[in-house]
Amino acid sequence: MERYDVLIAGAGVTGGMIARELSRYNLSVCLLEKENDVACGATKANSGIIHGGHDPVPGTLKARLNAIGNPMLFEACRQLNVPHRRNESMVCAFGPDEEPAVDRLYQRGLENGIEGLEVITGDMARQLEPALSTQITKALLIKNSGIVCPYSLTIAAVGNAMDNGVTLKRNFEINKIEKTDGLFTVCSANGETVQGEYLINCAGCAADKIAAMAGDGFYTINPRAGEYMLMDKSEGGRVSRTIFQTPGKEGKGILVTPTVHGNLLTGPTAQAVDSGDSTFTSAQQLEKIQRLAAKSVPGVNFRQVITSFSGVRSSVDGGDFIIRMSDKVEKFAHVAAIDSPGLTCCVSIAVYVVDMLAQAGLKLTEKENWNGTREDPLAFSKMDMDQKNKVIAENPAYGKIVCRCETITEGEIMESLTRQPVALDLDGVKRRTRSGMGRCQGGFCSPYIMKLIAQHTGTDMTAVTKNGGSSYIAVHKL
16 A cells, blocks of 8 residues: 555645645655546636735635735746736726725725735726726726636646656545544545545545545535636637626626636636536526626627636635644644635645644655746747747657647647646646637547547547546447
8 A cells, every 4th residue: 555644635726736835845745636637626617817815804814825825826837837927907896886895895905915906997997998898987906916727727736746756646536534553544436545644635625525534524615606608719808907896795706807828708607506516507607697797898799609617616604715734633634615716825825734734743854856847838839930840840740730729739739648747538638738729629629639649548549538437539430
């Protein structure tokens, strides 16, 4: 049985960043993920907003970790070559009734120590963003906020952790945890077992179940689904900033934002669901997105929607993050209810958790050869023509376009199958290279990518899945 110093349950952005932070030290660390890839829970269906820190209630863990986490995340993105941009954001009021909410958020931001906040008139907002509604009368401009690709961030964090010695185990759905002789024995549904001295629970919507298995289930996760609509790049320039409406009891409301890859994203909704697997979309909720997004930016052309999707956030009564060592189970760490602004806080959470483990007795000795940087996986697309021709001369696979919508080459796809954490399925290649993320959504390139996966793994195309499990695409050969 494999034994580690630290086990981490859940390879979303929080678990991935904790693994990266722990990889700085002379420790054996194992990251356990129930899906066929990392970032397959709430992380992959995330707005991708780097929040400025004006929204969390002062004095909460969210407020503290957001304030310090914002610059830490920008720095991590630079180190890991993750697509990101400091594009600013606005919270908009529609009429006198909503204007006090803007003032309250401004004061809250000042109390949280956030710089770069400015209250502006509706006319000033439209000077910055001409596509905004004429009904907007006041706005809070947040200058330190930005956008990031959340699954690219997680892939990079986990890959960097693995480059520094961390082990990743996929398809490891935890179904039993025992603590004997100072060690956690963690069993998976497929019969695999590992042991560790410390166990960190970053399991998202399953965090309450993991906590109960470990013997300290004092909270219940309330899953909330958020649906989104993604527009083609023809709509990507509609706004340059992230546009929020004043928040309500269900959260920050429907936003309109550019993405780092040039698309336009609208959403999310917020409705209670049964579990983290309830990632369906509905006509009713998608209609709601269109109606409310058009309230902020009337000109959005929803005929350019290329896909819709849903992500499930994990929340608890009380609203704050749960990040603490267990009172009942020694060396068991809760990192739960990481909803918004959890993505923004992922680096600050990681530092907070590692410090928490050190106080609980984990010995931290820094590695002399730790490397916190990662080469740019999108480097080829950013090269000039002379540089591309040089790469193609060395490897002709980079001269063959496979995904026409996003201009992705065979060389980039093959790299995704060999670089940690390697892609194991069609969606894994998609998240690493953007092949299949364009207007046709993989209609043209998917069969050829399936062929490349099959050739690389020495299997038949009928063994290739969309996202692991039984999600087979080709049933049999004709």
